[in-house]
Amino acid sequence: MYIYDQYDQRIVDERVAQFRDQTRRYLAGELSDAEFLPLRLQNGLYVQRLAPMLRIAVPYGLLSSAQVRKLAHITRHYDKGYAHVSTRQNIQLNWPVLEEVPDILAELASVQMHAIQTSGNCIRNTTTDQFAGVAADEREDPRPWCEIIRQWSTLHPEFAFLPRKFKIAVCASEQDRAAIHAHDIGVELLPNAAGELGFKVLVGGGLGRTPVIGSVVCEWLEKRHLLTYLEAILRVYNQHGRRDNKYKARIKILVKAMGVEAFRDAVEAEWAQLRDGPSTLTEDEVARAKSFFTSPPYADIDGKDAGEALAARAAADPIFGNWLTRNTHPHRVPGYRAVTISLKATGIAPGDITDRQLDLLADLADSYSFGELRTTHQQNMVLADVEETALYSLWQRLQKAGLATANIGYLTDLICCPGGDYCSLANAKSIPVAEAIQARFEDLDYLYDLGPLELNISGCMNACGHHHIGHIGILGVDKKGAEFYQVSLGGSQSKDAAIGKILGPSFSQDAIPDVVENLLATFVSLRQGDETFLQTYNRVGIEPFKERVYAKAD
Amino acid sequence: MPKLIKQDTICSDDWLAADAASDQVAQHHFPTLPQWRAATGRTLRTVQLQPGDVVAELADALDTLDIIAVDFPVLTDGRGFSYARDLRERGYRGELRATGHFMPDQVHYLRRCGFDAFQPADDSRIEEYLRQSRVFSEQYQASVDQPLPLFRRREAQAG
Ligand code: HEM
Ligand code: SF4
Numbered sequence: 001m002y003i004y005d006q007y008d009q010r011i012v013d014e015r016v017a018q019f020r021d022q023t024r025r026y027l028a029g030e031l032s033d034a035e036f037l038p039l040r041l042q043n044g045l046y047v048q049r050l051a052p053m054l055r056i057a058v059p060y061g062l063l064s065s066a067q068v069r070k071l072a073h074i075t076r077h078y079d080k081g082y083a084h085v086s087t088r089q090n091i092q093l094n095w096p097v098l099e100e101v102p103d104i105l106a107e108l109a110s111v112q113m114h115a116i117q118t119s120g121n122c123i124r125n126t127t128t129d130q131f132a133g134v135a136a137d138e139r140e141d142p143r144p145w146c147e148i149i150r151q152w153s154t155l156h157p158e159f160a161f162l163p164r165k166f167k168i169a170v171c172a173s174e175q176d177r178a179a180i181h182a183h184d185i186g187v188e189l190l191p192n193a194a195g196e197l198g199f200k201v202l203v204g205g206g207l208g209r210t211p212v213i214g215s216v217v218c219e220w221l222e223k224r225h226l227l228t229y230l231e232a233i234l235r236v237y238n239q240h241g242r243r244d245n246k247y248k249a250r251i252k253i254l255v256k257a258m259g260v261e262a263f264r265d266a267v268e269a270e271w272a273q274l275r276d277g278p279s280t281l282t283e284d285e286v287a288r289a290k291s292f293f294t295s296p297p298y299a300d301i302d303g304k305d306a307g308e309a310l311a312a313r314a315a316a317d318p319i320f321g322n323w324l325t326r327n328t329h330p331h332r333v334p335g336y337r338a339v340t341i342s343l344k345a346t347g348i349a350p351g352d353i354t355d356r357q358l359d360l361l362a363d364l365a366d367s368y369s370f371g372e373l374r375t376t377h378q379q380n381m382v383l384a385d386v387e388e389t390a391l392y393s394l395w396q397r398l399q400k401a402g403l404a405t406a407n408i409g410y411l412t413d414l415i416c417c418p419g420g421d422y423c424s425l426a427n428a429k430s431i432p433v434a435e436a437i438q439a440r441f442e443d444l445d446y447l448y449d450l451g452p453l454e455l456n457i458s459g460c461m462n463a464c465g466h467h468h469i470g471h472i473g474i475l476g477v478d479k480k481g482a483e484f485y486q487v488s489l490g491g492s493q494s495k496d497a498a499i500g501k502i503l504g505p506s507f508s509q510d511a512i513p514d515v516v517e518n519l520l521a522t523f524v525s526l527r528q529g530d531e532t533f534l535q536t537y538n539r540v541g542i543e544p545f546k547e548r549v550y551a552k553a554d
Numbered sequence: 555m556p557k558l559i560k561q562d563t564i565c566s567d568d569w570l571a572a573d574a575a576s577d578q579v580a581q582h583h584f585p586t587l588p589q590w591r592a593a594t595g596r597t598l599r600t601v602q603l604q605p606g607d608v609v610a611e612l613a614d615a616l617d618t619l620d621i622i623a624v625d626f627p628v629l630t631d632g633r634g635f636s637y638a639r640d641l642r643e644r645g646y647r648g649e650l651r652a653t654g655h656f657m658p659d660q661v662h663y664l665r666r667c668g669f670d671a672f673q674p675a676d677d678s679r680i681e682e683y684l685r686q687s688r689v690f691s692e693q694y695q696a697s698v699d700q701p702l703p704l705f706r707r708r709e710a711q712a713g
Contacts, residue, residue: 007704010692018689022659030682035657038630121630151694151704157666158639158697161632227703238636243605273643278696278703284712285705 001062001372002147002292004112011155012109015116019043020102027099042122042160044115045101053422054093054101055118056108060128060146060170061089061375065362068373070111072358078104083358085343085351087415087466088167089127089375090118094422116154121162123153123234128170129177130340130376133293134384136332140189140197142172144289145226148281152227159234163241164249166234167206179377181205181213181497182469184251185233192220199226203233203263204255207463211499212252215260217267224281231279232271236263296370296385301335306388313392320395322444323406328391331384337391339369339383340376341398342405342413346438349431350416351379360401368394378415380408411453411520412438415466419459419476420483426459428476428483433457433512440513450520451532454493469493471534472519473500474512485512489519489545490537501542504550515549522548557680558651558673559661562687564680569673571625571653572602584623584653587611602653605633609640616646624669626654635667642668642698658686668698 004012019039026036040047044055056071063071071091075083078100084092096104108114117124126149128142129135149168153159159166169178172189180186186202199221205214221229237251240258255263314321328337341361343351353361361381365373368390369383376382386394398404407413414437417423419430434457441447456470460477467473473488484506491500507515520533522545527536537545555566572584577592579585584602585593596615602623603609612619622641624634638650651671652664661672661683672683696703702710 005708007692007708011690011694014690014692018659021689030679031657031659035629035659039659121632154694155690156695157663157693158635159632160663161630161635161660235636235640239633243631243633273640278701278706282706282709284709288705288708 001064002059002143002289008151009109009112012112012114012116015043015114015155016102016105016109019105023098023102038120038161041120042117043101043105044118045098046119047424051095052098052101053418054096054104054115055086056091056093056113056115057118057125058090058113058375059150060126060132060143061130061377062143063373063375064111065365065371065373067111067113068358068362068365070107070113072355072362074104074107075358076355082352082354084349084418085353085375085379085381087377087379087417087464088125089130089377090125091375092418094418119165120160121164121166122160123156123162123166123168126150126153126168126170127178127183127377129173130374130382131177131329131338131384132172133295134331134333134336134338135173135177136330137174138172138332139174139191140172141290141293142170142178142189143293144286145172145187145189146170147289147292148226148285149230152230152279159238162234162238163243164246164251166237166251168230176493176495176497179466179469179493179497181495182207182211182466182493183214185230186214187226190220198222199229201229201233204252204260205497206250206252207466207468208250209247209461209463210250210252211463211468212256213497213499214252215255217260217264223286225275226281227279228274228277229267229271231274232267235270236266240266295333298333298336298385299387301333301387301389303334306335310388310391317392319406320392322448323395323404324391326406326410326448327404327408328386333385335388337386337388339386339391339394340408341381341383341403342407343380343403344407344413344438345402345405346412346442347435348402349418349421350414350434353381357401357403360397361403364394364397378413380413406444407447409452409454410447411441411450411455412447413454414438415454415456415470417458417465419457419465423459423464425462426476427461427478428459428485429509430457430459430465430474430476433474433476433485433509436509436513437516440517450523451530453533455516456491466493467491468499469497470500471532471537472516477506479506483509485509487512487515487519487549489542490534492534503542504546518549519545556673557677558671559680559684559687560649560671562684564684569600569621569623569651571675572623574604584621603634603637605631607637609637612641612646613644616641616644616648619646619648621649621651621671622646623651623653623673626652626656629655629657629660635663638664638667638669639698658682661687662689666693666697666699 169183201218202214203217374382416434420426458465458467469491486506488500572586590601600621
């Protein structure tokens with residue numbers, strides 16, 4: 001993974017000193033609330049229902065075991081002993097104290113971490129595939145490009161006061177595991193006709209109140225132009241994005257208003273001024289970035305033998321077999337797998353993890369996966385490089401710690417925002433809804449039989465839980481002061497990205513498990529062969545689901 | 555007289571914010587872009603831009619201008635940062651002055667985008683503006699005060 005040199009370290013250290021001074025001045029009354037607001041947001045600090053919330057950046061989801069141990073220490077010492085993995089691969093703390101945030105940032109800086117630009121109207125953490133570097137369907141490792149974007153976007157002087165927040169995601173594989181269509185900018189590494197890899201650039205995707213799938217602004221961009229081209233897009237947005245209404249301030253609204261052709265022309269005009277300038281990437285810089293993401297020293301393993309041994313294990317111990325099938329992912333190197341650690345056990349808020357579990361995962365990363373861990377935008381964690389022969393003992397250790405729920409990609413692996421329990425913007429709670437669904441569908445055989453299914457819950461229109469792109473989406477709405485839930489179907493975050501369609505009138509909280517059960521029963525009755533929920537939905541449309549759910553509700 | 559920062563020192567001069575309501579340019583007030591446009595023969599040597607103004611209008615007149623002021627009506631409106639870089643990239647060499655309701659903690663970024671004079675609407679904290687102007691000694695991006703991005707300087711150092 002990327003290792004700071006003296007420059008990176010100095011920038012982060014100076015940032016800590018700056019924020020310490022800003023916090024001191026705010027507490028002394030020298031900075032007003034209005035002035036401190038953007039300053040604290042750009043350091044990841046929200047003021048929430050119960051306490052401030054601190055969002056710590058995990059650049060493209062990559063963590064070393066030392067960093068994970070530090071996070072465990074921070075949650076123990078400054079918080080209540082647990083942290084939360086967010087849908088943008090970051091880590092959130094729910095209970096820090098403002099006065100101690102500078103100390104937390106200093107602790108983070110000591111392990112090459114920070115909270116820079118994790119919220120506020122600026123360029124946020126760049127995200128990517130949680131299986132970057134190990135996925136079998138990868139065209140090239142996206143992480144060097146993410147790191148190049150991270151450095152360019154960190155403390156960028158021109159783009160710290162944008163109309164609204166700005167999120168970039170990078171995908172480099174056949175399957176899109178980074179939801180690039182739902183980002184302000186989505187970048188896909190893709191070959192041109194001559195077979196040379198470059199970037200396809202999407203712009204204007206986003207969720208929130210007005211969900212939009214990104215449009216192609218550039219079909220293919222030579223790699224060295226990446227930063228100047230991004231800069232041109234940001235310039236157009238910074239100068240022309242709406243600032244009069246924060247609900248219309250995202251770049252998606254600008255792209256819609258201008259039309260993608262006119263937007264592209266404006267970007268090209270800005271780019272003419274920047275193209276081939278000093279920010280054009282050099283071969284040396286790309287090589288330097290790539291040098292941090294070389295393969296770890298994999299053992300030379302006979303994949304066939306390892307696979308057979310594993311299959312025998314799985315047959316002998318079906319509980320292990322379940323976990324093996326659902327929670328491990330093929331690896332490009334024979335004899336290895338990527339392991340997803342489910343943070344979706346029933347009864348625990350999706351994405352929450354305790355300090356002890358973090359410590360354990362750090363140890364497991366050292367023993368089993370070259371000392372590295374990853375966070376995923378589905379709010380789980382990943383050990384990316386595990387030898388197949390070690391999977392059984394790893395699984396046993398995860399099981400003891402409550403981290404072996406075998407549900408990755410299935411209904412109970414749901415995405416959920418903090419909702420009304422923590423968030424002051426919420427219309428409704430989301431965590432109890434998640435729990436009720438998980439409790440209702442605990443029967444693993446039924447879950448597996450349903451096949452891959454994504455259910456996403458947000459507590460309000462801001463869509464932090466990505467409800468628009470869930471196969472089933474649940475959205476908290478306010479109906480005359482009471483908490484209700486709107487259900488949508490057919491969303492998708494993959495290359496066939498789609499925004500879900502609203503089923504009909506909303507439901508009370510206790511009705512939701514029944515509603516989900518009816519949706520699933522409809523699916524099962526209409527399913528052909530081994531269709532997934534989404535495939536059946538796309539074939540039959542929303543009507544049969546509607547009929548069943550609302551017929552029952554009468 | 556209002557205080558401002560120029561060349562890292564606190565000083566004062568008698569330039570005041572533009573008066574958009576008037577057709578005439580009042581003495582000591584910066585002209586607005588429409589007032590500057592209306593004046594014949596490019597006789598006015600200063601102008602104050604507002605968010606929404608089209609910077610390109612000044613493109614052919616840059617060497618007739620001694621001061622371009624860019625106004626920040628609210629601290630969260632960051633358009634002026636791009637205007638400044640645009641003007642410098644088009645070759646403007648005169649004074650580029652930030653005016654209005656920006657805060658001390660923005661001076662560092664403003665300077666990197668090409669501003670060299672800072673005249674906050676409220677000058678009672680002017681020392682703080684000076685103190686916050688150089689809180690970072692290193693930066694990743696190319697910018698007006700450091701045209702080479704860090705990666706090129708790293709390379710130069712590595713030889
Ligand atoms: C509890 C405090 C939180 C607050 C106050 C908050 C606030 C917001 C707001 C206002 C938006 C809408 C922005 C817009 O559309 O322009 C948003 C979007 C979003 N938030 Fe949060 N959020 C919180 C927590 C979270 C958490 C815990 C996650 C991850 C699990 C998260 C992930 C996201 C994502 C992914 C989006 C959607 C991005 C998009 O619209 O494209 N947020 N949040
Ligand atoms: S979706 Fe709404 S309720 Fe949920 S975290 Fe975001 S802002 Fe809060």
